[in-house]
Amino acid sequence: MTTKTEAGPEHVLTLERVIDAPVDKVWRCWTEPELLEKWFCPKPWYVSDAKIDLKPGGEFSSVMHGPNGEKFDNMGVFLEIEPQRRLVTTDAFRPGWIPNGRAFMAAEMRFEDAGGGKTRYIARAMHWNEDTLKEHEQMGFREGWGKAADQLETLAKSL
Amino acid sequence: MTTKTEAGPEHVLTLERVIDAPVDKVWRCWTEPELLEKWFCPKPWYVSDAKIDLKPGGEFSSVMHGPNGEKFDNMGVFLEIEPQRRLVTTDAFRPGWIPNGRAFMAAEMRFEDAGGGKTRYIARAMHWNEDTLKEHEQMGFREGWGKAADQLETLAKSL
Numbered sequence: 594m595t596t597k598t599e600a601g602p603e604h605v606l607t608l609e610r611v612i613d614a615p616v617d618k619v620w621r622c623w624t625e626p627e628l629l630e631k632w633f634c635p636k637p638w639y640v641s642d643a644k645i646d647l648k649p650g651g652e653f654s655s656v657m658h659g660p661n662g663e664k665f666d667n668m669g670v671f672l673e674i675e676p677q678r679r680l681v682t683t684d685a686f687r688p689g690w691i692p693n694g695r696a697f698m699a700a701e702m703r704f705e706d707a708g709g710g711k712t713r714y715i716a717r718a719m720h721w722n723e724d725t726l727k728e729h730e731q732m733g734f735r736e737g738w739g740k741a742a743d744q745l746e747t748l749a750k751s752l
Numbered sequence: 753m754t755t756k757t758e759a760g761p762e763h764v765l766t767l768e769r770v771i772d773a774p775v776d777k778v779w780r781c782w783t784e785p786e787l788l789e790k791w792f793c794p795k796p797w798y799v800s801d802a803k804i805d806l807k808p809g810g811e812f813s814s815v816m817h818g819p820n821g822e823k824f825d826n827m828g829v830f831l832e833i834e835p836q837r838r839l840v841t842t843d844a845f846r847p848g849w850i851p852n853g854r855a856f857m858a859a860e861m862r863f864e865d866a867g868g869g870k871t872r873y874i875a876r877a878m879h880w881n882e883d884t885l886k887e888h889e890q891m892g893f894r895e896g897w898g899k900a901a902d903q904l905e906t907l908a909k910s911l
Binding site: 698699 | 760761763808809831832840842844845848849850851852853854855857858860878879880881
């Protein structure tokens with residue numbers, strides 16, 4: 594399987610792993626709000642109010658909560674949806690294609706059948722420049738997305 | 753007719769006018785590369801190599817040429833297409849949803865039947881912040897987009 598990109602992005606962080614659950618269950622965890630809320634943030638952080646409008650330009654938002662009462666709105670939209678295969682989101686817009694805050698990243702998630710009821714899960718955070726890439730690394734991309742993927746796997750296996 | 757935006761954008765420049773040609777002809781001028789090249793830049797500037805892949809994430813690019821040999825690549829993608837009604841583009845991505853340069857603007861063009869074979873044409877340039885809005889104003893948004901719309905009208909009437 595190849596990606597659709599003609600030239601690779603320059604400022605990308607990638608998480609790739611095999612999840613011990615089939616694609617349809619991993620897909621559900623990504624696209625059903627009540628499931629997303631259960632895994633999307635590494636504990637003890639969590640998200641509430643997940644909104645998933647699965648179409649280009651459709652809302653993809655949630656509220657992130659921290660253990661000390663921290664609260665952040667997480668607003669974005671979907672850019673592209675290939676059911677059971679690929680999701681692309683960005684925080685650069687809110688619904689109506691309204692430019693939102695500053696453009697921080699686009700995220701592409703791919704879901705591939707890895708055989709034996711497992712899923713190859715490839716998540717890429719693509720940034721506009723080196724500064725935001727580094728900022729994201731320092732925010733703990735690898736540990737954060739890794740822990741969230743652990744939670745995603747646990748949830749998908751339980752479905 | 754109302755827009756689909758839930759909350760208005762803050763950093764927007766708008767051109768609104770009635771074009772003396774029907775919607776289907778104005779739409780053609782926007783969506784056929786060989787027509788786009790004839791009007792998209794105010795003369796004596798012009799564009800060549802227009803690429804129009806009319807789907808979300810599809811390429812929308814051209815090369816701008818100035819009278820003194822200036823040459824600028826104009827790379828972007830479509831975000832949303834409502835045939836004969838609405839187009840949304842941005843320069844923030846190149847195909848593959850790869851973050852592109854800096855995110856400067858999203859542009860929304862609406863085409864409404866104004867009766868009598870005319871089209872109400874509403875073009876909005878939506879920016880991420882006040883700085884880029886001002887930069888766009890200083891680059892001559894009003895005169896530039898206005899002249900281009902004159903050229904668009906002349907071409908659409910001739911079809």
